[in-house]
Amino acid sequence: MGLSKQELIALYRRRARRYDWSANLYYLLGFREQAYRRRAVAALGLTPGDTVVEIGCGTGLNFAQLHAAVGDEGRIIGVDLTDGMLAQASERIAKSGWTNVSVVQSDAAAYRFPDHIDGVLSTFALTLVPEFERVIANAAAALPAGGRFTILDLRRPERRPPWLVRLGVAVTAPFGVSLDLAERRPWEALERHFARVRYEALYFGFAYLASGEKG
Secondary structure, three states: OOOOHHHHHHHHHHHHHHHHHHHHHHHHHOOOHHHHHHHHHHHOOOOOOOEEEEEOOOOOOOHHHHHHHHOOOOEEEEEEOOHHHHHHHHHHHHHHOOOOEEEEEOOHHHOOOOOOOOEEEEEOOHHHOOOHHHHHHHHHHHOOOOOEEEEEEEOOOOOOOHHHHHHHHHHHHHHOOOHHHHOOOHHHHHHHHOOEEEEEEEHHHOEEEEEEEOO
């Protein structure tokens, strides 16, 4: 069973200070996390002056790339459930001197997207949200024509032996991943709410990048 929201808050509150370091350990398994994050940001097609919302921003690992895309005249809003992760994100913002990056503590399913946004991003977070379809639907309603929602996340790969799937779940369990979460398919919800969706399997099918554009 997936963790409850309170259990997720407690888990990520404990992991917040060492989250960036622990995530980098997956490079030892050939998981090119930063390269995947760069591709996810690029898929949004942001331009200087745009406003982007990141759902499940965590410690702000994507902020530098998002800031490079929207520039000083753009706006970045990071949304996360956990105060500990947002504390680390706020430290990153202060150290970088960004004045156009803000964070909001909110349940993703209850978050009200602001007016005049141009893109929505979620990396390694949306699968943890049971109401992921509501998040996608709310984003689709807020985005203008041409606005994009990009998801980078983990999934259960097809045509892989069960032992390998169980191993993948065990490796990512410290971040709250379980087998039932791996069965969730947010990219299919993306297809229901966006006119054009591009999907790409990554890392032998254990991860994916999907981007939907509003028609």
